Amino acid sequence: MSGHRAPSLLLNDEQKMLSKTAHEFIRERAPAARIRTFRDSRDPLGFSRDLWNEMAELGWLGLQIPEEYDGLGLGFFDLCVVLEQSGRELMPEPFISTLLLGTQALLLGGTDEQKKALLPGIAAGEVLLALAYEEAGSPVYAKRHGNGFALSGKKAHVLDGHVADRIIVSAATSDGGTTLFLVDPSQEGVSMTRQHRIDGLGSAIVTLDDVSVGPEAVVGTIDKGAALLGQVFDRAAAGSAAQMLGASEQAFDDTIEYIKEREQFGVPIGSFQALQHRAVAVFTEIALTRSVVLAAARAIDEAPDDIPRLASLAKAMASETFLHAAKEAIQMHGGIGVTDEHDIGFYVKRAHAAYVTFGKPSQHRQRWAELHGY
Amino acid sequence: MNELAAFREEARAWVRENAPKSLWGTSGSGPFEGYWGGSKCAETDPDLLRWRDLGIEKGWTAPSWPTEYGGGGLGRVQEDIIHEEMKAIGVPRPVAGQGLAMFGPVLLKYGNDAQRAQHLPGIVRGEVRWCQGYSEPNAGSDLAKLQLKAERDGDDYVLNGQKIWTSHANVSDWIYCLTRTDPKAPKKQLGISVILADLSTPGITVRRIDLISGYSPFCETFFDNVRVPVANLVGKENEGWTIAKAILGHERSSIGRSIARQPGSAQREVVGRARKHLGVEEGAIADPLIRDEIASLGMLEEAFHLTLARIQQSAESGTPGPEGSITKIVGTELKQRRFELGMKVAGPRGLGWEGPGFDEDDLEYTREWLRSRASTIEGGSSEIQKNIVSKRVLGLPEGKK
Numbered sequence: 048m049s050g051h052r053a054p055s056l057l058l059n060d061e062q063k064m065l066s067k068t069a070h071e072f073i074r075e076r077a078p079a080a081r082i083r084t085f086r087d088s089r090d091p092l093g094f095s096r097d098l099w100n101e102m103a104e105l106g107w108l109g110l111q112i113p114e115e116y117d118g119l120g121l122g123f124f125d126l127c128v129v130l131e132q133s134g135r136e137l138m139p140e141p142f143i144s145t146l147l148l149g150t151q152a153l154l155l156g157g158t159d160e161q162k163k164a165l166l167p168g169i170a171a172g173e174v175l176l177a178l179a180y181e182e183a184g185s186p187v188y189a190k191r192h193g194n195g196f197a198l199s200g201k202k203a204h205v206l207d208g209h210v211a212d213r214i215i216v217s218a219a220t221s222d223g224g225t226t227l228f229l230v231d232p233s234q235e236g237v238s239m240t241r242q243h244r245i246d247g248l249g250s251a252i253v254t255l256d257d258v259s260v261g262p263e264a265v266v267g268t269i270d271k272g273a274a275l276l277g278q279v280f281d282r283a284a285a286g287s288a289a290q291m292l293g294a295s296e297q298a299f300d301d302t303i304e305y306i307k308e309r310e311q312f313g314v315p316i317g318s319f320q321a322l323q324h325r326a327v328a329v330f331t332e333i334a335l336t337r338s339v340v341l342a343a344a345r346a347i348d349e350a351p352d353d354i355p356r357l358a359s360l361a362k363a364m365a366s367e368t369f370l371h372a373a374k375e376a377i378q379m380h381g382g383i384g385v386t387d388e389h390d391i392g393f394y395v396k397r398a399h400a401a402y403v404t405f406g407k408p409s410q411h412r413q414r415w416a417e418l419h420g421y
Numbered sequence: 422m423n424e425l426a427a428f429r430e431e432a433r434a435w436v437r438e439n440a441p442k443s444l445w446g447t448s449g450s451g452p453f454e455g456y457w458g459g460s461k462c463a464e465t466d467p468d469l470l471r472w473r474d475l476g477i478e479k480g481w482t483a484p485s486w487p488t489e490y491g492g493g494g495l496g497r498v499q500e501d502i503i504h505e506e507m508k509a510i511g512v513p514r515p516v517a518g519q520g521l522a523m524f525g526p527v528l529l530k531y532g533n534d535a536q537r538a539q540h541l542p543g544i545v546r547g548e549v550r551w552c553q554g555y556s557e558p559n560a561g562s563d564l565a566k567l568q569l570k571a572e573r574d575g576d577d578y579v580l581n582g583q584k585i586w587t588s589h590a591n592v593s594d595w596i597y598c599l600t601r602t603d604p605k606a607p608k609k610q611l612g613i614s615v616i617l618a619d620l621s622t623p624g625i626t627v628r629r630i631d632l633i634s635g636y637s638p639f640c641e642t643f644f645d646n647v648r649v650p651v652a653n654l655v656g657k658e659n660e661g662w663t664i665a666k667a668i669l670g671h672e673r674s675s676i677g678r679s680i681a682r683q684p685g686s687a688q689r690e691v692v693g694r695a696r697k698h699l700g701v702e703e704g705a706i707a708d709p710l711i712r713d714e715i716a717s718l719g720m721l722e723e724a725f726h727l728t729l730a731r732i733q734q735s736a737e738s739g740t741p742g743p744e745g746s747i748t749k750i751v752g753t754e755l756k757q758r759r760f761e762l763g764m765k766v767a768g769p770r771g772l773g774w775e776g777p778g779f780d781e782d783d784l785e786y787t788r789e790w791l792r793s794r795a796s797t798i799e800g801g802s803s804e805i806q807k808n809i810v811s812k813r814v815l816g817l818p819e820g821k822k
Contacts, residue, residue: 307817330747330810330815335751338727339720409713413709
């Protein structure tokens, strides 16, 4: 907002309805306690495929996908309305991997054939994507091989790599050049190790051993993959910030409810000023975070020039807010807050994971400074 | 185009056509920035006076006040739009200050017809300047403990006691005071009345207060057997606390907004000082830790402006949220962080109290930094604000005091 009128930061009537429906559905069907259930039962997926399909039927997975690819043709802003609600209950379903990373990469850089092949399946809940970008000791390199490429190397922390139908892999293609490739994990030479994380999200180590792909597997332009990845990460950062906003709100709401009920010294502990002022500090941070998340989401649909700075702003603030809200939630819950029996502990685990994913706040502040010329 | 968008076009056109060019970019356009007026006003800038006159003629010194008192007869939303358009080009309000921002709205709501007719036109025209008599030496955050005595004697009240932090009392014409009319009331909030006094009444003495910054608009105002007519009582006797709370609520939201200035200006100011005092390496401020702190400030500033915009958009759509309650807390914190950082980057060059050996703008900045310490205290301390949010917005139970 450099002097001109601020973007609209309000939800329209349809979006308000969507938010309400999503809120109620998720609260009833997808409580955060599921994270414990999936963990303790060593669930092979780590999330519910049935629930994902139901959300596809509700239209949520195709909100931003154009109508020609069987989506609803709405905006990123609409997607963020659902993401915020999914964040409230820390849903481990593949929102980030499929809707943020994979779908954004295809929308921004995919060919018409790639979009036709994958986007309708994504909207229908049938296709899951992952994006492998984090190197793990042995950088992925793509060697020219006939008119295609042969990929070798290792990636880690590939969100939902263990369940993805297609993995988009970033690989070095020349000195300093990066290219993105669509890889079918069932192909020969691809091996997968499931990683177990603190935050309940599923990820995998993906090892590629001379995996050959044709030229049709390239997403975007050869050697120009870094710029495309940058655009994808801005959207992932903004979408992740929307989830963090929802998660902060839920952790905060639960805490307020708790300190109104919990009595010590004969009074509710929420009557103590030491807790009240800290609660107001979190409330304030959440209010500010809501504004920047909505502004970033709006920019992605309407103001491309503002995306880098507002995405960085949203990611940096949401990360700090969520971590603070989650830590305060545990502290105000007291002893029960640090037990595995209570759900509030899952919020601090997710908060830390989200904090370090798609750029830590300090990295976004550095970028913000650069974008503002200092 | 909807009605509000059309009005915005109209307001923009009028402001840009009429505001003298010399005033553009000179102001944050807050409710306290502009021509303050009053009988003791020594303003001579012809452009500022012309802008005042044009504002009065259009009724836009008080856009939402009734036309019979010289206002514009518009709604609050239209008023906000006009002020935004002034802010967009950085011109001051044609008339500004306590009367318009605080006292007038109260008189409109709680005053009687005679009081409105007597006082509002003078405020709209910038002819009469008002100040506020709220705090007392022993009634700060615990304002309801105030003790300025007002005793009935025939057709007069007789006032005895002291007010403090009566900003600009030395250059004002009238004061609106919270007084104790019933010392025996069962609760301290009962027995308080709002009484207006002409500052030239015999028995009133005004003394200026110097702050740590050296200068200040603050005063102490002493009342020694001051007789004011009973007609100067606003609302009902002993029921002034409701009015007081309304004024305070208004004051807090105006402080939040008035701090807002131009989006990005706090960051630009600190970046400018960092470049000047720390130097630049390859385009970046030489100290990476300071750069991180500035970015953090710049992000808070942007978030604050976006939040103010969101609050206004919610109000325009008819569904205001609870966010209005935090604008004073955040706005004053932003202001203090800005000055702290601006001082930090200056190092020893920010240590000057007066010349020689120091830059004029560094000297001024240091004084403003010192002045900014008051912002989280005046108009309801941040702690009192947090008590209010905690009780009214979060619904937390009231504790022992």
